[in-house]
Amino acid sequence: xxxxxxxxxxxxxxxxxxxxxxxxxxxxxxxxxxxxxxxxxxxxxxxxxxxxxxxxxxxxxxxxxxxxxxxxxxxxxxxxxxxxxxxxxxxxxxxxxxxxxxxxxxxxxxxxxxxxxxxxx
Numbered sequence: 001x002x003x004x005x006x007x008x009x010x011x012x013x014x015x016x017x018x019x020x021x022x023x024x025x026x027x028x029x030x031x032x033x034x035x036x037x038x039x040x041x042x043x044x045x046x047x048x049x050x051x052x053x054x055x056x057x058x059x060x061x062x063x064x065x066x067x068x069x070x071x072x073x074x075x076x077x078x079x080x081x082x083x084x085x086x087x088x089x090x091x092x093x094x095x096x097x098x099x100x101x102x103x104x105x106x107x108x109x110x111x112x113x114x115x116x117x118x119x120x121x
Contacts, residue, residue: 001044003118005037006102010120016108017055020120025070025099038065038102044117049110061106071096 012018053059
């Protein structure tokens with residue numbers, strides 16, 4: 001399964017397990033695609049390895065998912081010679097975007113299977 005939104009970085013431990021971290025931001029029109037991709041990864045993990053559970057409690061895999069809704073407002077910035085400051089004038093606010101951060105952690109078997117299933121380096 002190919003991923004279009006999530007670009008995972010891996011941090012490993014001495015036993016072959018570790019964590020995959022990804023962050024992605026989407027405009028409103030793109031939100032359904034990002035949401036579907038995150039759900040695909042988590043659905044795969046639950047189908048293949050059972051419910052998420054803390055690794056320190058014997059779980060095979062776990063995850064952390066966080067989101068931020070951001071509204072960007074462009075600024076017109078002007079330099080005023082001799083005024084010792086910049087002038088800032090707010091423009092129209094852009095449509096909000098959603099940024100998600102996903103960390104998926106697991107055992108060596110989980111990490112190997114996740115790499116294979118999603119063609120991760």
